[in-house]
Amino acid sequence: MFTETFTVTSPAAEGGKLVGKVVESPANTAVSFATVALLAARDSSITDGVVTDENGAFTMANVAAGSYLLRITNMGYQTLFVPNIRVSPEANLIDLGSITLIPEAQKLAEVVVRGEKSMIVDDIDKKIVNIGKDMLATSNNVSDLLEKVPAVSLDENGNPQVRGKGNVVVLIDGKPSNLYGSDLPTILQSFPANLIERIDVMTTPSAKYEGEGASGVIDIITKKTKIRGTNGGLRLGLGNKNNHNVSGNLSYRAGKFGLNASLSGQSRGMTWKRTLSRDNFLSEASSHLEQSGTGANKGNNAFGRIGMNYDFNEKNSLEVGMNYSQNNNRNNSNLLNETSNTSGAVVETFRRLNNSKGNGNNMNFNVDYRKKFDKKDHQFNFTTSYSLGESDGESYYVQESEIDSLMRNQQNLRNNNRNSLFVNADYTWPITSKATIETGFRTRMSSNDNTNSFYNKNLETGAYVFDENISNIFGYKDATYTGFMTFSQKTDDWGMRVGLRVTDYNQEINQISAARKFDVHFLTLVPSLALTRKLSDASQLKLNYSRRVQRPEADWLNPFTDLSDPRNIQSGNPNLRPEFTHKAEMGYSNYEEAGGFGPSLFMDYSNNAITRIRTLDESGISLTRYDNVGRELSYGFETDFSKKIGDILKINGSGRVFRSEVVSQVAQIDNRTWSYSGNLNAFITLPADFRASAYVNYEGPRAIAQGTREGVFIANMGIRKDLLEKKATISFNVQDIFLSRAYKSQLMTETYSQSSLWQQTNRQVNLTFQYRFGKISASGDDA
Structure with a gap:
């Protein structure tokens, strides 16, 4: 076991150099092609990595001052960590000498030092949540993971929210999630949890990231192994209400070539x-x-991906990949409607039965090229992706009533075709060891064609008759051209990142049915600023500002009228304009290996806010659609925390208290309220290598445009046990233990008052078995 501290100082140099040789015990022969990774001691994040040559030797140049540990992995050997590597600002050469790897078959009489990532890491402009075994054991897909991330929750449709508010941009490996499909909840439910390495949450993103998303950006980072040889895993889950899943992943690497593939299927x-x-x-x-x-909603989906990467040399690498997803859904509902007069007498009653089905598929191709230069962190990245997809659906509505005029038999046929092209180029230039410029260009072009055909059945002839008044053909195209630049400067105590993002946005809306076509063009500037003051190796103060823009989505613009509930119809609004949001935060963070916390004050101010507005006509029928209503203001206090208590208990969570205001003079809206929310994860080690977990989340009441959204409470729990020398895990999980996931709202205007409820009525109970083979993790650690 390594306990020695390596520290070398010498005349000033741009950065330190680490050298060493990896040998095998007991023969002391060289171990070639071993992976040597340099990890930051603070959070175990990878800062550099090389592969040993044929003689087992390795060299890392331009290592910045700081504290590190070295991780060495190779197929057939035990992972080894070399801790206590300290590089001073004047360091020139640190010779680690010979480092001995132990074959896996050989029993160790000593303890091998293992690194453990902090679950939460506070970066200059984002919170990094590392995904470890505990979170994976209680999560089947990315949706399950997101619910466990501090400050993140899901609405009743499965869309992510940050601080209880929607309009969040979700990226997957820095690419727009809509490259994987048109329906975000389906994408998140299809993506297996065990493919995810970490989740980055940005409430005030830098100009490098998407300018869209009034509430912020969530970037889901997938695992990318560099371990030589073959490794992978299998997962099988069984649940009630037909909630089953199966998945497998495989990675292979030999020399300069690497291959990874995964396949999953799920029924819901x-x-x-x-x-x-x-x-x-x-x-x-x-x-x-x-x-x-x-x-009742039922469905199944399949997701598969394959990727190949090739390292031409130490400085040039290429990766190509493809993923394919398919989903099928079956839904049915039974809705009773009763209308009464002022005296309480029922004047009309009808029951509406709905049976719907749909299916869709999406295919995505991507190419990634990375060029590294001689100077550390000096690199160029190029990415391009192309996706295409199609979905179809049909709904049948039968309306039963004793009143002949209320009887209906209707049919709705839907079709959607879409494609998208994404091109991105980023260049990072370290001007000095303390200053860096990042610049890049991004373009995204997409098209979306929707056809909604509505038919009424003639009850006398039995024939369906096309209804052109509510049928719709809608075409949508957009093209976004973006350039950004950020400048970062750091000293021993201070850090700064300032940036600007310029976006030229073009939108073409074609209401084919109404023979109406128009173009929208606007230019947006998204500045960002981040300042940090280092107080110690583990603590810092920070101040962040970012401007955000929320552009109308295609579904919000489509004027098609949804008549699935004839007393509460929905429609798009082609006249929507962008929403602009100013976001500011001031906070403190202190994170160490055993845990920490990060309190902050925040404020979000949105102008031209996009929100759902419900209006009522004299017959009592409501119309809901998105509109620009005025301004929204939210400000308050937030903190996240994590703590490891001995070897038994590990907890993490977040909480916030805030004021939310929605004001519009034109729409005569003035709604203000104080609210609070929070979540907590607890992981407990039990006897006989059992591990229990519990999760609770509460989103307090919140002001919305025309009323209040009431609080929502969710509680989950699970237990797991490792088997077969920790190569396998069996887990049992229960979601929504108390059946408390109920979404309620209260609306009050001059023309109506309304209360509503939507609630899932079944708990989800899952039994899951996982088996891992080869090298379990690309990082050799567990959060």
Whole structure:
């Protein structure tokens, strides 16, 4: 076991140089092509990495001052960590001498030092959440992981929220998630959790990242192994309500060539209920609507990907990949509608039955090229991706009533075709060891064609008759051209990153059915600023600012009228304009291996805010669509934390108290309230190598445009055990233990008052078995 501290100082140099030789025990022969990674002692993040030559020797040049540990891996050998490597600002050469690897078959009489990543790492402009065994054991897919990330939650449709608010941009390895499909919740449910290395949450992103997303950016980083040989894993999950999943992944690397592949399949099932109660004040004779209904959603999806990478030499590498996804859904619902007059007498009653099915597929191709230069961190990256997809669906509505005029038999046929091209080039230039410029160009072009055909059945002839009044053909194209530049400067105590992102945005909206076509063009500037003051190796102060823009999405613009609920119809708004948000934070963080915390003050101010507005006509029918309503303001206090208590308990979580305001003079909206929210994860080590986990989340009441969204409480729990010398894991998990995932809202305007509820009515219970072979992890550690 290495306990010696390596520290060398010499005349000033641009950076230190680490040299050493890897040999095998007991013969002391050279180990060639071993992977040598340099990890920051603070959080075990990888700062550099090389492969030993044929003589087992390795060299790392231009190593910045700091504290490190070395991780050495090779197929057939035990992973070895060399701790206590300290490089002073004047360091020139650190010779580690011969480092001995132990074959896996040989029993060790001593303890091997192992690194453990902190779950939460506070970077200058983002929070990094490392995904370890505990989170993976209780997560089948990325949606499950996101619920465990501090400050992140999911709405009733499965869309991510940050600090309880939507409009979040989700990236996968820095690329837009819509390259993987058009429906974000389906993408997140399809992506296996065991492919994820970490999740970056940016509430005030730098200009390097997407300028979109009023609430921030979530970047999901997948695993990329550099270990020679073959490794992989299999996963099988069984659950109630037809919630089953199976997945497998395989990685192979030999010399300069690497191959990785994964395949997963999942079936999903859930039941739900909904209620709505509304009083209509608009007409002279006020009316009251009461709705109650139940439904069931079923579906299955498959996801596969394959990637190949080739290292031409130490400075040039190329990766090509492809992924394919497919999904099928079956939904049904039964909704009872009763309308009564002011005296309470029921004036009309009908029941609406809905049976829907749909399917879709998406294919994505990508190419990534990386060029490294002689100077550390000096590199050029080029990425291009092309995706295409199609989805189809059909819905059948039967409306039953004792009143003939309310009887309906309708059909809706849907088709969507889409494609997208993404090109990105980034260049990082370290001007000095303390100053860096990053610049890049990005373009994204997409097209989306939607056809919605609506038919009414003639009850006398039995024939379906096309209804051109509510059918719609909608075409949408956009092209985004973006350039950015950031400048970073750091000293021993201070850090600064300032940036500017310029985006030229072009949008073409074609309402083919209405013979109306128009173009939208605008230029946006997104500045960002981040300042840090280092207080110690583990603690710092920081101040961040970023401007964000939320451009209208295609579905928000499509004027097609959704009549699945004829008393509550929905439609898009082709006249939407972008929303602009100013985001500022001031905080402190202190994270060490045993845990830490990061309190902060934050403020978000949005102008021209895009939100859903519900209006009512005299007949009591409501229309909901997105609109630009005015301004939204949110400010408050937030903290996240993690703590390892001995070898038994590990906890992490976040909490916030904030004020939310929605104000619009034009729409006569003035809604303000204080709120609070938080989540907590706990992982407990039990006797006999069992490991238990518990997760709770509460999102408090929040002001929305026309009322209040009530609080939501969620509780999950699980237990797992490692088997077969920790090559396998079996786990049992229960989600929504108390069936408390209920989404309620209260709306109040001059023309109506409304209360509504949507709730999933089944717990999810899963039993999962995982088996790992070869080298378990690309990083050799567990969070």
